[in-house]
Amino acid sequence: MKVLVVDVGGTSVKILASGQRTVRKFRSGPELTAAQMVAGVVKAAKDWRFDAVSIGYPGPVNGGTILEEPKNLGTGWVGFDFEKAFGRPVKVINDAAMQALGSYEGGRMLFLGLGTGLGSALIADWILMPMELAHLPYKKGRTFEDYAGLRGLERLGKKKWQRAVDDVVSRLKAALVADYVVLGGGNAKKLQPIPDGARLGDNAHAFTGGRRLWEERGI
Numbered sequence: 001m002k003v004l005v006v007d008v009g010g011t012s013v014k015i016l017a018s019g020q021r022t023v024r025k026f027r028s029g030p031e032l033t034a035a036q037m038v039a040g041v042v043k044a045a046k047d048w049r050f051d052a053v054s055i056g057y058p059g060p061v062n063g064g065t066i067l068e069e070p071k072n073l074g075t076g077w078v079g080f081d082f083e084k085a086f087g088r089p090v091k092v093i094n095d096a097a098m099q100a101l102g103s104y105e106g107g108r109m110l111f112l113g114l115g116t117g118l119g120s121a122l123i124a125d126w127i128l129m130p131m132e133l134a135h136l137p138y139k140k141g142r143t144f145e146d147y148a149g150l151r152g153l154e155r156l157g158k159k160k161w162q163r164a165v166d167d168v169v170s171r172l173k174a175a176l177v178a179d180y181v182v183l184g185g186g187n188a189k190k191l192q193p194i195p196d197g198a199r200l201g202d203n204a205h206a207f208t209g210g211r212r213l214w215e216e217r218g219i
Helices: 034-044 082-086 095-103 144-148 150-156 158-175 205-212
Strands: 003-008 012-017 024-027 052-057 090-094 108-114 118-124 127-131 137-139 180-184 198-200
Touching: 003 034, 003 095, 003 205, 012 034, 024 034, 034 082, 052 082, 052 095, 052 205, 082 090, 090 095, 095 108, 095 118, 095 127, 095 180, 095 205, 108 158, 118 144, 137 144, 144 150, 144 158, 150 158, 158 180
Parallel strands: 003 052, 052 090, 108 180, 180 198
Antiparallel strands: 003 012, 012 024, 108 118, 118 127
C-alpha cells in the first residue's frame, strides 16, 4: 500500500508519499480551511500515486474524529469528510501523536513536541495514547505549555527555559512511568544539553508515523 502522509502545521503543510524522497510543502496560516488544505495537497501530489492518506492534525483527535477547530488555522475542520474529498481511505491523528508513532522504538515512550505549544503522546507496547498535557497546571498559575512552549522560551530566555524543560521532562517522565522521552518540535534542537532520559526526535518521523498507521501490527 502506498500512503500519502500529510503533516498539517501552523505555517506550512508538508506531504510525502511512499516511495518518494523529497518532502513537498505549501503555506498554511490562519485562513487555511480543511477544503483548501485538501486542494493544496491534491495539487502538490498530482504526479504521485497513493492508495490511502494519513493526516497529522494540530489539535485533539479521538478515534479519527477531529474534536475542535484548530487555534492557528482557518475553520471547517470539525466534521469535514476527508475520505470523500480525497477519494481514498483516510486516517486522521493528532500531529504530535503521528510524530511519536514514527519515533517509537519499543517499551514505554513519552513524546513531547516543543513547538509553538507543547504536543504530547504516550506509546506502550504499540498502544498509542494521544495526550493533552500542555494545559495542565504547572506552577505560578501557569501551565506546562507556558513554560516549555514558545511563550516560555520568549518570556524566560534560553537558559531559564532550558531549566524549565529539564524539570518538565523529569516530572512527566516520572508521572507516566516512561522508559524514555523523545523531544520533537522546532525548539527541541535549542536544548544544550538534552535532558536526562531523553533524546531528540526528528520532524521526518511524522512521515514514518503516518505510514505505520496502516501497518498490520495494529497500532
